[in-house]
Amino acid sequence: MAMERRMWDLLLILTAAPHSSDVVTSALRLSQAMLDRGGSVRVWACGYANMMTQDTFGDTKLPNTRDPEGHYPSPSAVVQRMIADGGGRFGWIACTACSEERGAVHHVPQVRHRSPLRLAATIAGARRTLYLGGA
Amino acid sequence: MSGSTATKRTGLGPPVLCVLDRAHRGAVEAQFFHALYGLLDLHGQFERVDVALRGPAVTLAVEEDEYRPSVRLGTMELDTLPDYRGSVRDLVAEGFTVFVDREAVTALGFAPERLVAGTVLLDSTELARRWPEYDQVWFV
Amino acid sequence: MDERTATPGYLMIESKGNWAGPNAGTFLRDAAALAEAGHRVRVFLVEDGVLTAVGTDVPEIERLAAAGAEILVDDFSAAQRALSATTLSPHVRIAGMDAVAAALSEDDCRGVWH
Numbered sequence: 001m002a003m004e005r006r007m008w009d010l011l012l013i014l015t016a017a018p019h020s021s022d023v024v025t026s027a028l029r030l031s032q033a034m035l036d037r038g039g040s041v042r043v044w045a046c047g048y049a050n051m052m053t054q055d056t057f058g059d060t061k062l063p064n065t066r067d068p069e070g071h072y073p074s075p076s077a078v079v080q081r082m083i084a085d086g087g088g089r090f091g092w093i094a095c096t097a098c099s100e101e102r103g104a105v106h107h108v109p110q111v112r113h114r115s116p117l118r119l120a121a122t123i124a125g126a127r128r129t130l131y132l133g134g135a
Numbered sequence: 136m137s138g139s140t141a142t143k144r145t146g147l148g149p150p151v152l153c154v155l156d157r158a159h160r161g162a163v164e165a166q167f168f169h170a171l172y173g174l175l176d177l178h179g180q181f182e183r184v185d186v187a188l189r190g191p192a193v194t195l196a197v198e199e200d201e202y203r204p205s206v207r208l209g210t211m212e213l214d215t216l217p218d219y220r221g222s223v224r225d226l227v228a229e230g231f232t233v234f235v236d237r238e239a240v241t242a243l244g245f246a247p248e249r250l251v252a253g254t255v256l257l258d259s260t261e262l263a264r265r266w267p268e269y270d271q272v273w274f275v
Numbered sequence: 276m277d278e279r280t281a282t283p284g285y286l287m288i289e290s291k292g293n294w295a296g297p298n299a300g301t302f303l304r305d306a307a308a309l310a311e312a313g314h315r316v317r318v319f320l321v322e323d324g325v326l327t328a329v330g331t332d333v334p335e336i337e338r339l340a341a342a343g344a345e346i347l348v349d350d351f352s353a354a355q356r357a358l359s360a361t362t363l364s365p366h367v368r369i370a371g372m373d374a375v376a377a378a379l380s381e382d383d384c385r386g387v388w389h
Contacts, residue, residue: 028206035209052164130387131388201357
């Protein structure tokens with residue numbers, strides 16, 4: 001008997017760099033909106049979006065000199081938190097080629113690694129795919 | 136949060152005009168670490184730093200009371216998103232001249248009196264004529 | 276799922292808008308062309324794209340409205356840019372990301388992000 005492949009409701013292919021525009025924020029807001037309606041969403045990080053999940057960040061951002069006691073979660077901490085809170089309905093994939101191309105290969109352990117050769121198959125595993133360009 | 140740790144000025148660097156014509160570069164990933172924070176943080180090193188907001192960036196200087204610098208992601212309420220208008224108020228309070236491009240404000244339909252108090256509405260041409268007052272003009 | 280339906284609906288998400296440069300209106304003209312060809316088109320303006328909704332005489336917005344497209348403006352992006360202090364086109368309405376998630380959950384809605 002063939003194994004039934006899990007179908008995700010939404011795949012976001014995120015290619016734009018963090019800190020370039022608010023595209024990462026929009027992607028995470030859309031992900032949360034999908035989760036809020038009971039759906040499942042996966043992010044495939046391309047290009048410099050792979051910087052978001054580097055384990056070199058630690059849990060917090062650098063100190064805010066104007067608010068030294070403030071708590072500011074790092075990008076990787078934000079992604080890890082969403083994965084933990086998602087109950088299996090939120091996932092994050094790091095493209096191995098893009099990661100290697102940019103020397104961004106030290107991802108947090110919650111991130112899955114996939115070769116770009118598996119992109120089509122990953123798209124096939126989602127009911128809907130949205131490509132967020134801007135790399 | 137803002138204003139409590141204003142940078143002590145040493146004033147050794149040259150006068151600089153920083154032009155910002157692109158805003159909103161990463162709310163979740165940047166949080167406090169956005170361009171205006173960078174200017175506030177570097178201020179003390181320079182003799183004079185002024186800021187010009189152009190194009191879409193003029194919206195950073197428009198007072199409003201709807202935006203909340205907060206987003207819910209998972210069970211986390213991330214309430215440390217950039218407070219750009221707060222930073223514009225801080226810039227004014229800490230002695231920066233903040234120019235706001237008149238053409239963009241007009242094109243976007245904002246009334247001049249809606250701008251953050253202390254900012255200076257200025258035509259692009261008049262701003263360009265002031266460039267000689269600065270050793271450096273940086274498009275940030 | 277087979278996406279090749281005869282007249283799929285489109286959710287066109289514009290994050291740049293008419294302040295982005297000389298070709299800024301092209302994506303919205305794509306949306307209008309699809310609407311004029313009979314597709315159900317919803318436009319969601321987000322990030323700087325919300326600036327396209329300012330004013331009452333933006334050609335791309337007028338054409339979309341005439342073609343029957345629904346035009347939504349992201350509430351978070353609009354608040355970030357203080358758009359409550361200016362006038363938006365009468366053809367748009369404010370909406371949240373939940374509207375995008377709902378549209379992308381429909382069987383015949385394809386999402387395209389610019």
